[in-house]
Amino acid sequence: MKGHRYLYRRGEQLVFRRGVPERARGAFGGRREVQTSLGTGSLAEARHLLFRELAKFENLLSAATGVRSPTEVLERTHEPSVQEIEEGVREWLAERVGRLAQEADTVDDEQRAGALTRDYEALARSAAGGARIGGENVMMTDWIVETLTERFRWRIAAGNPLHRRLTKLVSRGQIEAAQRFQQEVNGDPVRVLDETFSPERYRLDEERQRERHSQTPISILALFDGYAREREPAPATVKAWRRQLSAFVAFSGHDDATKVTPEDVIAWKDHLLHKAGKCGTGLSAKTVGETYLSALKTTFRWAVENRRLATNPASTARVRGAKRVHQRERGLNNDEARTILAATLTPPPPRLSPERALARRWVPWLCAYTGARVNEITQLRGKDVVEVDGVWTIHITPEAGRIKTSMARTVALHPHLIDQGFLDVAAANPSYLFFNPGRQRGGSEGNPHSKKVGEYLAHWVREIGVADPNVQPNHGWRHRFKTVSRNVRMDPEVRDRIQGHAPRTEGEGYGDVSPAAMRREIELLPRYEVTAEFEAQR
Template sequence: MKGHRYLYRRGEYLVFRRGVPKRARAAFGKTEVLTSLGTGSISEARHLLARELEKFDRLLAEVTGTRSPAVVLDTIKREPTAEEAEEGVRLWFAERVGRLVDEVNTITDEDRAVDLMRDYDALSGDAAAGMRIGSESAMMTDWIVEALIERFGWQIAPSTPLHRRLTKLVGRGQMEAARRFAQEANGDPVRVLDDTFSPEQYRLDAERQRERMARTPVSMMGLFDGYAKERKPAAATIKAWRRQLSAFVAFVGHDDAAKVTPEDVVAWKDHLLHKAGKDGSGLSAKTVGETYLSALKTTLRWAVENRKLPINPAETTRVRGAKKVRKRGPGLTDVEANLILKATLTPPPPRLSSERVLARRWVPWICAYTGARVNEITQLRAEDVAKVDGIWTIHITPEAGSVKNHIARTVALHPHLVEQGFPAVAGKATGYLFFDPLRRRGGSDENPQSKKVGEFLADWVREIGVDDPDVQPNHGWRHRFKTVSRNVRMDPEIRDRIQGHAPRTEGEGYGDVSPEATLREVSLLPKYEMPFDGC
């Protein structure tokens, strides 16, 4: 099990497994120790594992004459209230019942069901006997109590009233769990005989939890750190969202997400729409909704999913701005496409670096024939251009840099790119084709060199006359590819795979698209006829 050395899962149970050193195998009588811990719960198994480790190390020390290392458990933090202790037991009980229901649903052998029934009855009997006055609590009950104390960071001294109360609650939970198993196994109606574990108590627990969370400060930036650590978004996304969340914190005047109200979010939205622009006129509805509010909503949604907050105060906030009026489509026109491609064949400025000369010459052509995102092409390496099954391809992979869907894809090169000699150019190079990592000056993961190459190309395209603000100089190729591919009746599924778009259905996500299939489809695209003299 990840994070737990010597702990393995075997079917529904966890086991202790540890190899025996050669010098001690005669005494152990085996090459490894393999012992079932009798539970599927990691929190329960950790204490059982500690005991098995202690026994193993003690015997090893006796055999080898070495000192047995101490088993160190986590530092316990504070004493809970009786109410919190009871809530903790109910949480453990709910998890235990969930596992036993899964057990029942997966049993196909009646003898197995009978054996499990006996096991649960035995555990229930041991727990009941241990609860009688003057009796010692059952060993399994004690182990569960210790696991709960460690799990919640409680400080409860043995033999105290709170410890005895906790032990009795766990014992009652074991008895109720045995009854629940019998009900589930026999198909009987579920009846809770111990009110401690009734639905009403769980409702009250949830209500108290919400109240406590409302009183406990929760750092907004801390929540984002938690989200970023788990989700691992792109470095550029982390940088942008951290800036946007910092703007929200500055606007409301505090960093406590638990105090944020829906009214705070609406007020921030209005501020962004009407005052936050550089000239004081505000940001566009698209920017506010898809950038600023998106960062806030996603972070708070993660907080709710991970029980850091009871509700997401930004969930229902929407931006209802007027749609932007477009006088044209977002794709490059025939005239614009030909203007750019013709310009790639003109002599470059004398002081332009060799990498940028290659970028200016080849990136627009590759985008034209693949519909790829410009930064997926500007981060191509020489080894990403290769023959696969006799077909020249490019391999767009997250190993080279950011890929939006985080999935690598291999796309056949259009025959016209091969005809122009792009594979030969790539074959003479090593490493990145369109920038030199050694020339990096103050760049970062959030603003990589490949992105700077894309920005250079966008500026150059504007300079040569493609200056309509309704078309993006690089992304326009991506829209144009979709238009042209429809005109030539390219297979929609393969077209989307070529461009790295998400499958439209679950079925389309199955299997791979071969270089042969992508070559067949990209070859449908008509050649861009240009004068290639001297190029």
């Protein structure tokens, strides 16, 4: 359903649907996906049921992935104070009012506005009746109470006076929300009906929250560990960001996120720009903004979202560097392409490993005819070269190693690759073609063998004379592929699918490109006619 993640319509019913990570499937009975009917076709009812199902899913997922065991989850519940209950209900109401304001902004039909207003008036009357009765609350109130109890890990028995107080506060919050919606639709000034939800109460909540956070040290690196467990970024990202956050900790002289101020972040930014780096010359604005500051901002933002910090001290930090000047096109030019491809046909050094020799011979050709990222090719396995519906293809898959988009794709092979004998090379070894994991030393998730092969090829390309620092020795093929494909009027949608670029429109994201359609477009690319003699003539 638009605007509601994990909510789908199946016939007349709405369904909670969410994929289960592979490492947690044992806790979900081996299921790859959870699908639970919410038992209603009403979006208003389903919203609240969705929160309940999502909370259950998250609790089970956290326990299954080792973040917390089921026992720890239970032990971490507590009986809240009256003040804590009021703060929690105010937080819920602020979120709900925000959603109501968005809904009101989308209403451009008077009839629909009137219908929605009547719905909220009815809800307010029902909630008011439930609040007076006490224990006999309306169904929606019960859902919200249950959701808040799970969200904040409160332990409140149904007959406890705190439970009755929570229920009444939620009912009063629903009445307040209905009134706010009417004000938004009518364009009226915001008027608070219930003093419990006044701006002054929210201000006091923020002060108490800041005070609580300031009294308990929170490790910056531990926050990053929490973010990494939940979001599962690429191992290379984890490795780099941990190094960058450690640099901030060293610069600050402490590892306490609660002590970090916006001024500390700006001081670190200035240090990186003017004193860090080789010879104390400073790092580029792009590196500081997109790597160092990004690591800090993202970690603190996750901490705020998960109620570990009250504010993000890095949220306003920016790097306004000069726009990068490009001295030339980013793709390899004709001479550079011919130089590299001709060099692949020359005999490799005697002591070069068979895998490195294959990488020199084939990776540049595969990059030239597919426009793939170099590490997508260096992690290719022989079994990934398959015939599909009579078309020879390579299957670029996360199963072989990390892919930037995390999406597998099948790419048709150019006939020139087949004519050169690449199919025989693939058939001879179903495992990794360009490195041997069993023989290589080193390597890790953050620095895999396939990346080392790409680094070796980049160094080799520089050695054979493609030395212009303004073009990347491997990634230049990716830019060149786009240029050549435009020259031959290759279908833009197919071109992007071949390279693994995101669809430009939602419509282009539908369906697949068949191997036959892809081969038809691939064959538009002219052959690179080079020989080893060309290299010798240079």
